[in-house]
Amino acid sequence: MMGVIYILLCVLCGVVLCDFFFKELKKPAVISGLPAFLVELPAWYLTGTLFVSWTVYLAAYMFQGKEEPLFYGNLVALGIVVFVVAAWFIRGKGLEKLQSGFRKSKEFFLGENTGKSAEEASVGEQTEQEKKGSAFGPVLYVLLALVFVWLLMFLTLKFEDGNLYVGYSVFSDFAPHLGMIRSFSVSDNFPTQYAHFAGEDIRYHFMFQFMVGNLEYLGMRIDYAFNLPSIFGMVAVYMLLFVLVVRITRSRLCGYLTAFLFTFRSSFTVFRYMAEQGKGNVLNSLLQNTEFLGYTQNENWGLWNLNVYLNQRHLAFALAMLVLAVLLFFPYVERMGESLQKVSGAEEKKPAAACRVEQLKTLFFTKTAFGVLDVKQAVGMGLFLGALAFWNGSVLVATLAMLFFMAAVSEFRLDYLIAALIALCLYFGQSALFVDGSVVSPSYYFGFLAANKTMWGVLIFIVELTGIVLFVAVAGASMVKGTKRYMLLVFLVPFVLAFTLSLTVDITVNHKWIMMSLMLVSMFAAIVLTKLFESGDWLKRGIAVILLFVLTATGLYDLTTIVKRNQNYLVFAEDDPVTNWIAENATTDDMFLTPYYSLNNVVMGGAMLYYGWPYYAWSAGYDTYQRERDVKEMYEASSVEELKTLIEDHGIRYIIVDHDCRTSSEYEVREDVIEAAYETVFEHDTGDWMVRIFDTSKER
Numbered sequence: 001m002m003g004v005i006y007i008l009l010c011v012l013c014g015v016v017l018c019d020f021f022f023k024e025l026k027k028p029a030v031i032s033g034l035p036a037f038l039v040e041l042p043a044w045y046l047t048g049t050l051f052v053s054w055t056v057y058l059a060a061y062m063f064q065g066k067e068e069p070l071f072y073g074n075l076v077a078l079g080i081v082v083f084v085v086a087a088w089f090i091r092g093k094g095l096e097k098l099q100s101g102f103r104k105s106k107e108f109f110l111g112e113n114t115g116k117s118a119e120e121a122s123v124g125e126q127t128e129q130e131k132k133g134s135a136f137g138p139v140l141y142v143l144l145a146l147v148f149v150w151l152l153m154f155l156t157l158k159f160e161d162g163n164l165y166v167g168y169s170v171f172s173d174f175a176p177h178l179g180m181i182r183s184f185s186v187s188d189n190f191p192t193q194y195a196h197f198a199g200e201d202i203r204y205h206f207m208f209q210f211m212v213g214n215l216e217y218l219g220m221r222i223d224y225a226f227n228l229p230s231i232f233g234m235v236a237v238y239m240l241l242f243v244l245v246v247r248i249t250r251s252r253l254c255g256y257l258t259a260f261l262f263t264f265r266s267s268f269t270v271f272r273y274m275a276e277q278g279k280g281n282v283l284n285s286l287l288q289n290t291e292f293l294g295y296t297q298n299e300n301w302g303l304w305n306l307n308v309y310l311n312q313r314h315l316a317f318a319l320a321m322l323v324l325a326v327l328l329f330f331p332y333v334e335r336m337g338e339s340l341q342k343v344s345g346a347e348e349k350k351p352a353a354a355c356r357v358e359q360l361k362t363l364f365f366t367k368t369a370f371g372v373l374d375v376k377q378a379v380g381m382g383l384f385l386g387a388l389a390f391w392n393g394s395v396l397v398a399t400l401a402m403l404f405f406m407a408a409v410s411e412f413r414l415d416y417l418i419a420a421l422i423a424l425c426l427y428f429g430q431s432a433l434f435v436d437g438s439v440v441s442p443s444y445y446f447g448f449l450a451a452n453k454t455m456w457g458v459l460i461f462i463v464e465l466t467g468i469v470l471f472v473a474v475a476g477a478s479m480v481k482g483t484k485r486y487m488l489l490v491f492l493v494p495f496v497l498a499f500t501l502s503l504t505v506d507i508t509v510n511h512k513w514i515m516m517s518l519m520l521v522s523m524f525a526a527i528v529l530t531k532l533f534e535s536g537d538w539l540k541r542g543i544a545v546i547l548l549f550v551l552t553a554t555g556l557y558d559l560t561t562i563v564k565r566n567q568n569y570l571v572f573a574e575d576d577p578v579t580n581w582i583a584e585n586a587t588t589d590d591m592f593l594t595p596y597y598s599l600n601n602v603v604m605g606g607a608m609l610y611y612g613w614p615y616y617a618w619s620a621g622y623d624t625y626q627r628e629r630d631v632k633e634m635y636e637a638s639s640v641e642e643l644k645t646l647i648e649d650h651g652i653r654y655i656i657v658d659h660d661c662r663t664s665s666e667y668e669v670r671e672d673v674i675e676a677a678y679e680t681v682f683e684h685d686t687g688d689w690m691v692r693i694f695d696t697s698k699e700r
Contacts, residue, residue, distance in 0.1 A: 001219065002218040002219050003216075003224070006074075007215075009052065009085070010048040010053075010081075011041075011044050011045055012044075012048065012081070013047075013048035013052055013081045014047040014049070016084055017048060017051060018044055019088070020380070022043065022380060025039055025040060026039055028247045028328070028330075028331075031247070032243065034243060038240075039324075039327070042235075045236060046320055046321055046324065046384070047380075049211065049229070049317075050387040050388075050391070052081055053214070055073075055080060056076075057073065059072060059075075059077055060190060061073075061190050064188065064190035064191065070214060137252055137256075138252075142239060145234075145259070149230075150231055152562070154223070155167060155563065156170045157174075157223050157227055158223050162574045163574065164222060164571070164604075167568070167569055170310050170311035171570045172311070172598060172599070173311035175196070175603060175613060176196050176204065176612070178603060179607075180195050181209045181212045181225075181226065182216075182583070182603070182605065182606035184209070184213030184214060185214070186583040187583075187587055187588045188587065189608075192210075194617065196612030196613065196616045197609070197616075197620070197627070199610065201437075203434075203620045203621050205389070205391055206390060207390045208229070208392075211229060212229060233319075236316070240320055240323040240324055241255075242255040242259055243327060244323055244326060244523075245526065248523065249484075249526075251527075253534065254523065254526045255526075260548075262518075263306065263555065265552075266469035266518075266552065267466060267555070268467050269294060269295060269299065270553050272295060274286070289564075290561065290564045292558065292565075293557070293558075293561070298508055304511065304515065305554075305558035306555070306559060307558070308511075308512075312512075314391060315392055315395070315512060321384060321385065322395050322398065325385060325403060325419075326399075326520075329381075329416065332407075332410040332412050332415065332416075333406050333410045335368075335410075335411045336363070336410050337483030339362050339368075339411070340359055340362055340483070343355060343359050370413050371411070371413075372418070374412075374415060375415075375418065378416070378419045378422075379418060379422060381419040382420065382422025385400070385419065385423040386423040390430050392512075393427075393440070394509065394513060396423065397497070398497065398513055398516050400420055401493045401497060402490050402494065403416055404416070405493055406490050409483050440504060440621075441502075441621070442502070444501065444502075445500065445501065447499060448461075449508065450462075467550070469521065472525040473523075474524070475524075476528045477524050477527075479527055479531060480524075491521045491523075492521065493517070494514070494516045498514045505618065505619070506619040525551065529547060532544035532547070570599060577684050578684055579602075579605040580605070581605070581682050581693070582606065585681075586607060586608075588606075590653035591608050591609075591653055592607045593611075593647075593650075593656065594609050594610070594656045596611065596614060596666070597612050597613060597660070598612070598613040610627065611624070611627040628666075631667070634647065634655075635670065637673055638670060644699070647696050653696055656693055657692045659690075677699065678694040678699060678700060679695055679698035679700060680692050681693055681695040681698065
């Protein structure tokens with residue numbers, strides 16, 4: 001119950017924050033003829049969750065010496081939220097907001113004429129026509145998105161009959177995520193360490209996992225604690241993306257098609273796979289296959305499809321903030337576009353050269369070009385984007401880069417500058433708090449995962465990976481004018497970053513930038529489809545259907561693979577003795593020497609692993625090679641004296657010896673030496689499968 005109250009308070013807090021920082025929040029929906037809730041609900045959830053979660057964390061951090069710092073963290077944070085919300089209601093703003101919401105609900109759902117505001121009166125005829133049936137389409141869209149996302153999230157993570165089921169398509173990424181979640185919910189991970197590489201700083205963006213851990217701490221069952229924020233984040237993406245597209249294109253159909261293209265990726269993969277199958281064996285092969293198809297490096301990981309949002313649950317939340325930022329700053333671009341269009345319209349009366357000079361003046365030498373329009377919005381956006389640094393750092397980088405290019409053709413550029421400076425200050429502040437050194441190591445790296453890292457090789461890789469979507473998007477951009485066309489270049493900024501910049505040793509993580517771009521670029525491909533569908537020509541509509549199929553066939557097949565793969569699960573019993581012993585006896589100060597665990601009952605207990613599965617820590621920038629040597633030395637120590645010296649040097653509290661350890665190809669464990677040196681404090685099962693935990697504080 002407390003977990004539900006926490007989420008509701010996050011939303012209420014978001015209402016107050018948005019009312020203060022974003023006075024024009026609902027305007028993108030209103031002037032597009034859409035219900036305001038499509039913007040307001042996700043914005044309330046996103047901003048409120050960021051504020052409340054950070055407040056809980058920082059308060060708990062200050063109480064880290066107490067027995068349960070999360071208790072004090074929640075007490076302080078929720079007390080602040082209740083006070084702020086109560087003050088807002090007492091001032092009358094809360095009541096006014098409720099009355100306005102009720103009036104809008106009647107207008108949209110009952111069709112009652114309750115009057116128009118000034119901004120609504122300025123909406124064009126086309127939008128007014130759309131408003132006649134305004135609520136049904138958007139509401140159905142949101143409900144379908146909610147059901148679809150709900151089913152996928154609970155397909156990959158569910159709790160039944162006392163067991164937690166983790167699907168096969170997500171369990172690998174869930175290893176560090178669940179480890180971090182449990183390090184907060186059943187232990188006190190303050191100051192915070194990486195659960196798969198304990199004893200050092202935290203370089204991985206962990207705040208989403210902290211929020212989930214806090215929900216579990218507050219009594220919410222782990223599947224709901226993990227799934228509900230994931231669902232809300234993903235649905236927020238669908239809602240805000242829809243509004244952004246309709247805001248730019250003035251077409252709801254284009255919004256729906258963009259969401260469909262975003263969901264189901266474009267690629268030639270499935271067509272190539274079908275071509276490789278024997279005659280008459282295509283359908284059988286498609287039905288029996290349970291692996292993600294792929295012909296580019298790591299594509300068979302499910303690196304480009306919906307599975308990314310299922311195993312990287314923190315990504316969707318951050319993506320929703322990216323879309324919100326673009327949505328709120330787009331009017332600045334539009335205003336500049338209108339100003340430039342007026343200048344261009346004067347070409348008939350003035351020489352072309354003179355018009356170009358006027359355009360340059362409009363771009364750079366007017367009061368509005370570098371003025372300030374809305375300080376509160378700029379400050380608020382800077383604060384909330386900065387709060388993403390340890391929620392998902394790659395989204396923060398992409399958002400700032402996109403806003404920079406939007407600012408190039410915008411009015412009121414100082415608003416962008418204010419937001420960027422605040423976000424960067426918060427980023428560096430968090431880095432100083434959490435990381436000993438630098439979070440990232442930027443370097444030029446051309447080619448991403450292309451096998452042939454020449455310009456031609458990269459182009460072939462892009463076409464092979466993304467199919468025809470970019471070509472269709474370029475065609476769509478040709479159908480719009482001015483700064484709207486320029487938005488295609490803005491949307492491609494993360495795509496370019498992915499092929500030219502490396503922030504960590506693992507270039508694969510750049511795939512998120514490409515997915516961000518493809519999500520937004522899909523709007524321009526949807527413009528082409530919309531024009532064909534609305535042409536009234538059945539031949540063109542037929543072409544649109546074929547084109548839509550080609551654009552989404554691989555993504556649709558990926559969905560079937562996700563469903564098939566997640567018929568199999570890793571199962572963790574709620575009453576598992578190993579998990580429960582660790583949860584009850586170990587703290588985050590206690591490092592475990594273990595085999596190279598990914599996800600198992602030890603990780604589920606919240607154990608802080610000296611060296612878990614190497615890929616996770618290596619990808620986050622830790623020195624995994626040294627610890628690999630350390631683990632080998634400790635497990636292979638030939639004498640009690642040597643073992644004790646190594647254990648003391650590396651700060652190990654518990655040593656686990658189990659089947660994985662005894663059958664490891666990396667070392668030959670000297671269980672006899674460990675047993676001679678330390679007391680066994682836990683044993684479970686028998687024979688080679690016996691799990692033994694040795695306490696290094698209890699020497700023999």
